[in-house]
Amino acid sequence: MRISVCMGVYNGEKYIKEQLESIRLQTRQPDEVILCDDRSTDTTCQVVDEYLTEHSELTGWSFLHNEKNLGYPENFYYVMDCCTGDIVFLADQDDIWDKHKIERMCEMLDEHEDVKVLACTFGLIDSEAKEIHSMMAPTEGKKRGDFHEVSIRQVFYKCEWPGMVLAYRNAWYQRKKEKSSIPHDFKICAQAAEKHGFWQLEEVLAYHRRHEHNTGGEEHRIHKLLNKKRKLKEISDYRTILDAFEREQVMRTEDGLLALKQKQKSMKGRQEALLSGKITSVLKNAWRYRGEVRGVTVVCDLLIVKQKDGDRYEIK
Known part of the structure; x- marks a missing residue:
């Protein structure tokens, strides 16, 4: 079994060396590591070139450079x-x-x-690579080492599997690939899940870096959750992605199409409820789509509509 690692790169000068080092020190070495820079404007290319020069033994590693900026997710699809x-x-x-x-x-x-796509779980680290125990960290309540299927409904329900936790079978992907505007990680999770091929291993094998890690940073993230304009923009962006799933005919099974349609309806209802500014509208939408909306989402939406314009909730 040959192993490839791929990374889309753009303006990552500050932390990319640490990621490269964590790949180099794997107990099972990859046969191929491909990085592709998307026309970075900082010193990322210099950092990577120096790292590869320092570790000349990494003969299976290559660093590609796009002739023009492809943007996300096109750069990842290319690599x-x-x-x-x-x-x-x-x-x-x-x-x-x-x-x-x-x-x-x-x-x-x-x-x-x-299993066509496999996910591990992830922890959080700060800018110094120290682990964070955050109230905003993803939690599932499953035991370490559990191995379970992730359904297509769960993929659309949570959409919380970033690329760094994923590995997939290339032969399966090559049969599925086509030009797309959908984020690469979201798409392959959905494609695998609708055919019962997306599974998760409950082991923390990757760490997502948060650049704001102190108490003030935590408060800042909560304030972002309660910012109405920002939340409406996030919902609009997510609806655009869901519409792309429909337009590109990604879902090919009855279960997949139903899960997509239900999520489209619930997000439309959520957007309309927030725009109405009415607590009753938020509660009605939450009840109507109670199988599609998380409790924490409902609480955030209630706090948002309860605010007056310009208000901010302070963390006590």
Whole structure:
């Protein structure tokens, strides 16, 4: 089994070396690592070139440069197409991996041939790579080591599997690939899930970096959650992605089409409820789509509509 790692790169000078180091020190070495710079305007290219020069033993590593800025997600789709391994791992420039990530995930893929896309879980780190225990960290309540299927409904319900936690079978992906405006990680999770091929290993094997990690940073993130204009923009962007799923005919099964349609309806209702500014509208939408909306989402929306324009909730 040949292993590829791919990374889309753009203006990542500050942390990319740490990510490269975490890949280099894996207990199971990848056969191929491909990085593709999307016309960075900082010193990212210099940092990567110096790293590869320093570690000349990394003969399977290559650094590509786009002639023009492709943008996200096109740059990631391009570098994914360049991979020749049987299993492809997606990497993000700011994050770091546990040294056993490739080994553990490949073990699971070896044992379970029906799994097309595999996810691990992730922790949070600050700018100094120290682990954060945050009230905003993703939690699922499952036991470490659990291995379970992720349904297509869950993918649209949560949409919380960033590329850094994913590995996929390249032969499966090559049959599925086509030009798309949908974020690469979201799309492959959905495609695999509707055919019961998306599974999750409950082990923290990657760490997502948050650049604002102190109490003030935590408050800042909460204030962003309660900012009405920002929230409406996020909902609008998400609806655009859902519409792209429909336009590109990504879902091919009855379950997939139903999950997509339900999510489109619930997000439209949520947007309309926030725009109305009425608590009753938020509650009615939450009840109507109670299987599609998380409790924490409803609480945030209620707090948003309760605010007067310009108000901010203070963290006590």
